[in-house]
Structure formats: structure tokens, C-alpha cells
Amino acid sequence: MKDEYLKIKEQKQLAPNIFQVKLQGKSIREMTAPGQFVHVKIQPGIDPSLRRPLSIADVEAEKEELTLIYRTEGRGTKLLAGKVPGEEIKVFGPLGKGFPTDAVKSGDTCLLVGGGVGIPPLYYLGRQLAEKGAEIITILGFRKAEDIFLEEEFQQLGKVIITTEDGSKGVKGYVTDAINQLASSYDTYYTCGPNPMLRAVEETAKGPGFVSMEERMGCGIGACLACVCQLKDPGSTSGRKYRKICSDGPVFPAGEVLI
Amino acid sequence: MKDEYLKIKEQKQLAPNIFQVKLQGKSIREMTAPGQFVHVKIQPGIDPSLRRPLSIADVEAEKEELTLIYRTEGRGTKLLAGKVPGEEIKVFGPLGKGFPTDAVKSGDTCLLVGGGVGIPPLYYLGRQLAEKGAEIITILGFRKAEDIFLEEEFQQLGKVIITTEDGSKGVKGYVTDAINQLASSYDTYYTCGPNPMLRAVEETAKGPGFVSMEERMGCGIGACLACVCQLKDPGSTSGRKYRKICSDGPVFPAGEVLI
């Protein structure tokens, strides 16, 4: 966990409102666990006043290069999209607990299910799983064809199924429709996306899985209790009835927390 | 009066904490009266929250180029100094009433007395007076030799006397010491600088003169009454007992308002 000024190496648009920024700096060497995130101070001063949590989408440790992929929603992400190579932004991370991959063995099949800006962290995960020799099936959900991004990158890792709500490309419908239509089975699933999607995936997908959650944050490190979620079965664990998404998560074993 | 994004053409440091920025844009054609100022929105958003009043230091109408010279004091001017050529900043102006030059005839002698960041507006004034055929004597007051800026530029317009408080260059002491030592007489004086200096100059200098004032501003156009000053003789005029520095000034005939 460092708070370091990272230099922008590249800023490009991937799809409508979707941007990819590549950053460089020493602290990136620590960013080894996919599913972790960073807390971005968009610019010095009090406007915007809070940091923005963004998932680690990819890391090239030797080049000390971090990739973030984000949707321009409000003031912070819009300002971020205006930053150009050479500028520096302060990035605090890596934060949180990422996707566990220790149990994955060579030859296992892993299912990645992502929706919208839930997709980016799955890419870094997919690369690590592929390196372990796992077979990767990726299901990526979008609203419509023109929103699609990272499709080719995921294709390099394995099979990719696209779903679009309007049917303009791939399977018409939601990621869960694609899960239901899957011919092959899988050993573990990993999912990230909007809450309704996560809920549906948790119901539909089989076997052990991991979900990555989102919540509004203050500190990003577990100190302010802004980002808590409830355990599904509060009785089962150490006494705490809740989890902090920023520090206990953002990734949880499927079924552990209420989505 | 326009509020326009002006493009930074050049940004350079003239002395410790003193910067000169050249800006380009259409509205600059309107900035014909020296002594007027512009209201600068340092960057979009609410940080810093207010605009900064800065005097017009020079204008090249054909090139649509405006020069501002400023001291880095607080957050706003420090941010401004960090802006680089190619960036744009929103500038509202020209505002206020400048130095009257109509009465000046060719051959008249004009005395310019400036201290610190009161110096910049006198340069544009001096250039206009010189064009009218007036002879220019300039007294510029600084704390010490290294703080000096614009000396050469003023030398192009006429005689220049430098004063420094520590005597490290020119006359040791204050601008008023130089006024007292002046061999030649002058027809009109123009002065801009900190209030204690203005008061002293008003007492020391002879003949008709004009002083340019400073005050904290809200609107910059006469609507909020943040920047008022009192008339020395409230009975003498139209009924209003005060003047608004932003719109009635910043330049007033010497003796009109309480400094």
C-alpha cells in the first residue's frame, strides 16, 4: 500500500464513455493480486473531494505499468479522462483482497463473468489463471454491440461469449442466459459487475465462485465503515456480522455476503 | 466585457515569485485602456472558488495578445503559475476604469510610480503615453535588487529610477524618496502599489495624479459591494458616499477616495 504519483503513459477511449489509462510508477510492482483496486486522487485540492476506487485491470510488473479501465460517470471520471500522457495522478494501492487463485490447478476450467465496468479486473485475473494453465471461458455482458470492449484481449485467453441486451451481438439477453447455455462445465467461477447481475450469477452459476462487490467508499482501507455489507449467515463466523468491501473484499466467496 | 477562454502562449518567471503570462483570444481587442483589469478563473470547478483580479500589464491588439504579470501569493496564483502554453483559462474583462490619458499632450512629462505588483499596469500605460509623445519618468520600488522586474522595458519608454528598501540597487529607501529627489518636474503622475505606498505618494507627489487601488472582490463588476472605498469628501459628489473599486475604479483621481 503506497500513495504515489503515477505518470500517465497512455490514455485512450475503448468504447462510448469507456476509457483506458496506463500509469507508471514503482508502487505498481506491489499490485500482484487481480481483483484488488486502487484509490485515485483525480487532482490536487478539494474538487472533487473524495478519491475514486478503480479496479486493477492489468499490470505489467517489469514495465511498472498499471492499466485502469473506467466509465466516465460523474465529475471525477470525466476529469480523469481529460488527463493526458505526461501528467501525474496520485494513486493509493493496492487495496483490498483480490480473487483467490491458489486453489486453481493446471487444466482446471475457470469461468469469468463480467458486466460493464465489472469486466476490467477479470482481465488481469484471466491472464494469471491462463499462466497457471487453466482453461478460460469468459462471458461478457453489454447493453449493445457498440459498448463492447476488451473482447479481443479476452479471446487471447480462451473462449469468449458476448451477450447484449438488445441482441445486437452475441447472445441476446443477460450473462446468465449465456451461463445457462454453456455446453461445458467449469471448476470455479469469478464474477464482477452491477449488483443485480451478481445476484443473478450467484443463483445461476454452479460450484465454488467468487464475486467482486462495489460500494461508495470513504477511506478505502477499512477505517471508516462506509462500505460495509452484511453476511448472509451472521452466525457462522468470528462474531462480526458484516464485511468491509474495501478491506475484507471487494472479492468474497459466492454466498458469503448479501448482495 | 467578455468572458472568454484565452490560450496561454507563454509563461515565464521574471523574478522570485513574479510570473508573466501571455494569453491570446478575441476579447483582448477590447482591452484598450491601461489600468483596467481582468477577472481570472484559474481553473474550472470550485477550487479555488473565487476569480482573481489581475491588471492588464500589456496588450498587443493586432496579435490579440494580453500580458499579465503576477506574484504567486496563495493558491490561485500558484496554480496559475503551473499552467503551461497550450492550456486555456477563462478571463473576464476588461473591467473597471483605467488611467485617464486624454488630457496628456505631446511633450508633457508623466511620472509613473509603481511598487511591487502595482508596476505591471503602469507598463501598458507608459506605452500609450509614450505613443502620445509624452516624456516618461518611471520610479519603481522594490524590496531588494533581485526582486526587480520590467526595468529594461520601462527604460525603452524613458528615464527609470529604481528604489530598493535595502539599497542593493538604485536609490535606497522608498519611491517617495526618489520623488523627493526628482530634478525635473512633471505634469501628471500615475501610481499603483500597496496602500501605504499610495498614501505616501499622494502626499509627496505634486500636481494632478491618479492612483490605482486594490481590494478583495466578489463580482468584479459593481454588483456585490465587496470592494467599496470611501470618498474623502462625501459631500462633494452626486450623493453616493462611496466608490466601488471594481467598477468606479480601480483608478481614481488622487485625493478622491480614502486610501
Place this chain on the structure above:
Amino acid sequence: MNRLQTELPGLSMKNPVMPASGCFGFGQEFAKLYDLNKLGAICVKAVTLDERAGNPTPRVAETPGGMLNAIGLQNPGLSHVLENELPWLEKYDIPVVVNIAGYEPTDYTEVAREISRAKNVSAIELNISCPNVKEGGIAFGTHAATAADLTEKVKAVSNVPVYVKLSPNVTDIVPIAKAVESAGADGLSMINTLLGMRIDLKTGKPVLANKTGGLSGAAIKPVAIRMIYEVSQQVDIPIIGMGGIFEVDDILEFMMAGASAVAVGTANFIDPFACPNLIEGLEKRMDELGIDKLSSITGRSSLLCRQTL
């Protein structure tokens, strides 16, 4: 159909945006920048019975996301306003709201009586919340009974609707709002500035000559939204909302919270074209959000919250 049309007691506005009192003089300065007819209405600087010199300078100070002011109700006095400022505004076809202040109830009533009979005054804004004068001002705005009493007296002599401008510097704004409603107020204006201070580290003294000043600007918006939300659910008279409006979204947020119209103050200093810019941006944003008529969103937030209970 004009989707921005806003109807309030005494104020028929073609859009919900007016400049806030004290931030727009009597209109003459901004009239050099744009046609005032673009505004929904105009609210002018506080008028008192006699001319007032206001506070010494410095009168403003910057704060994070906002500013402090301690103008101190400087104004040329009732008769000057009646003879010079208001007639000048007659050439515009927009409702004029006059903000009035005083030391004592009789000051207020005298100003109200005269002003409300001026040809082009559509409404009075009763300023019981100015934090920058020692007597009068905020003293009337912090106790429900005092506020109600003054409201009643002013209503009794006024020929036009009266909006009472409430102070946010109170423990509970709701009883004050209810009291002035019972006393006959036609509407409320809220919020005036929060009392604040800044100290200059070099001198060790407050930046403002008056020491304290009124905090305005974006910084206070959440306080304004909260108070308007609370009050709008407890009173039936309309609210003119203000406090940190800088963007089109802010206008919509104020209206959803419970305001029927809005006033823009500090933003006029940061963007001299703030009012026309905001007005111009309204319809596009309404389209994006699927809002048909602007007046339909007033109080939408509390309605939605009640539905989900």
C-alpha cells in the same frame, strides 16, 4: 407549452431561475452582460428604510468551495430605490422581488408598505436572516415567535406576496418555517448564509473587518438541500431554494428536495453569465433525465421516499 414555466404567489416566471439578493445589485451591472428578460425573475439587494454604509472592508474572503461576505446590508435606502433603482427595472418584463431589512419591526413595515406599492414590485423577500448586522437581521430569524410576529406585521401592510427568507443558523428550522407560514407568509426563501470566519495567519486576525461573515457557495449546498427537504414536507407554501447553485443539476436537486423556484447567488461572481447559462442548459438536462415539465419534480424526492415506506 413552456416546460420551464413556474407559477408562485405573485411571480409568474418563464423559468425557475432568479439571481439571489445581494449578488446582483439592482440589475444594472448584469444588464450590460445580457438581457435581463432571460431571467425568471430578479431579486434585488436588501433595502432598508435609510441609507446604510455597510461594514468596513475587507468584506469578502475565500473559503474552500465557498466564500464569506460581510457587506452589512449597504444600500442607498428606500427612497433612492423607489426613485432610481426600481424605475430603471421597469423596462424589463420580469417579476421583481425586493429583499427588505431593518433594525426594528417598524423599519420593516415602513419599507414593506412603500415598496409593495411600487409599480413593478411583484413580491417582497423578508430578510430575517442577515448574519452581518448587529441589530435586526438574523435576530428576527432565529426565534419562531419573533419571526412570526414580524411576518404578520409585514403581511398586514404589504400589497404583494411576502416570502420570508430563513436563516440556516438555527437548531431546528421547521418550527420557524411553520410559524411564519401560520403568520401569513406566502412563501419561503431558503437558505441565507451560514455564519463563518477565516483568520489571516500573517496578521493573526480575522480576514473580514467584521470578523464573521456569511458563508455561501457550493460548500453549503448539502445544508440547503437538507433544510428545504425538511421544511417542504411540513409547510404548504412554496419555497425559493438557494445556497450553492452552480450547475443545472443543482437546480434540479433543489427542486426535487422541495423548492418550487431557485435563486443563484455566489455563482454570478464566478461565472458572470451563470443565470442565462443555467437557464439555457435546463431543457437539455430535463430531456436526459426524462423530465417533461419542470414544475412536476418539486418535492419528488420526499414523495418517492414516502412511497417506499
Place this chain on the structure above:
Amino acid sequence: MNRLQTELPGLSMKNPVMPASGCFGFGQEFAKLYDLNKLGAICVKAVTLDERAGNPTPRVAETPGGMLNAIGLQNPGLSHVLENELPWLEKYDIPVVVNIAGYEPTDYTEVAREISRAKNVSAIELNISCPNVKEGGIAFGTHAATAADLTEKVKAVSNVPVYVKLSPNVTDIVPIAKAVESAGADGLSMINTLLGMRIDLKTGKPVLANKTGGLSGAAIKPVAIRMIYEVSQQVDIPIIGMGGIFEVDDILEFMMAGASAVAVGTANFIDPFACPNLIEGLEKRMDELGIDKLSSITGRSSLLCRQTL
């Protein structure tokens, strides 16, 4: 000589900076980032008699220059804090201030009695100003008599000095401050958050699940400075100042206004190293301003203003 040394009842601090309650948990998270021994003191999250689940999420919202929170005093309860959190802090050599809250006076006294007997607790911060819980919290902080009564009860059972944390959501904070002083408070903490709200335009509902929340951050600094200035001239007990401290200059401004020490809240979220960074920058800035001993500037502003009268 340590120029930053700060002596307050129960708190011997090597510098005047502590994290503000609720913004620093019980210290364990920030201890991963830097040595907590750098701090002047530590103030931990509000502790209640029983565990509390807090409010539903979203619990925070961004505002211009600030933020809203409605955590709702989530905490593991007195016995868990006594058994787990406080012992963990024993390895640090800094004073520990425990913020306590409750529904009723007996909750408060029970927590105060136990907590004040814990080995490493140097002081209690009596939270009568939390705006995010329905019962208790702010209800105790808005009336002088209620606040004084609770202070007296808590003082009676406490083995360590008691600082009363005041709410800024009041018409006049001075009588409340005086009342708790008379009731035996050893010091004051001010200010807690201002009550605010934001509405999400897309849903039409408040952003926070709790609807309203507490406004903190740079935006509220001028309000904090004003209240500390007012109160410090009317009470003799020291004040721990807070509300929007982000920069070294802010610390000096709070002290000149009348604070004897400061707490840093929201800034910890924006710069996780805020506290040590501020502490590190203090002496350099003191040199620039010609301040020899930090404790000498407390209340300098009002002293200077009185001199010039």
C-alpha cells in the same frame, strides 16, 4: 524544547494533531501505513454499550469540498472494545481518547465508567452531536440543560478527563459550551458534522440510505473556525478543534481561533498519510510565520482583536 508540545487535561501530546473520531477506526488500518507513535494522540470511533449495526448503505456521498456520512455509530460495543481494540493500542505510546455515545444517559455512564478504567485510556470524548442516529446522539447536544445534565452524570463516573463534543447544528453554541463547562467538562471538541443531504437525480431519492448525513471536510471549516472563536472567548476549558483540516495552515488557523489541539477527520480519506504529513510540515510553517512555540498562538486572534479595540 519541543515546540509542538501540547498539554491538555489528561493529554500530554508531543504535537497537537490527532485523528478525529470515526475517521480512523481503532487505529489498526492506519498502523499499516505509518507508525502511530507519530501522532499527538489518537481518538477512536464512537463506542456504545452494545454492538451497533449502523445504517444501511450507501453511507457516504460526495459534496462540493466535503462529504456526507451516515455511518450511524456502527461499532462492536463496549466489551469488544475493552477486550480487543484497546489492548491492541497498548503498544503505542500516545494518549488514547475514546469517543462514547448512547441512547440514554445510563448507556453513556456505563460506557464512561468502564472505558475510563481501561489501562490506556487518557480521556473520554462525550459524543452528544452525532446527527446520524434517531435516538441519543445529537438530541443531547442541542439543548444546554440536557447537555449539561449528561456531562455531569458522565463526569461523576469517569476516572479520566471528559471532553464534550459539541454539535454545530444549533442556533447559539455558546450557552451550550458554557453549560457543559459548568457541569464539569474538562474540555470541548468542536465541531461535529453539519446536517446535510444530497439527492440523486436519476433515482429522485436521497443518495444516502439514511437520507440525511453529517457534512464534513474543507467545506465546513469557516463554520468551525467561527464557532471555536466564539466559544473560546466564553469558556476557560481547552478546545480540540476540528472540521475541514487539510493543510498545515488550517491547524494554525484553528489554534489562532482558539483551539489548543486539533483533530483531522475527512482528510485521512483523501490523503491516507494526512496526519503525519501535517505534523511534519508544522515546524517549517511556524518558522515562516515566526511562531516560536505552537501553544503560544492559541486564541491569538481574539487577543489581537481585543488589543485593537
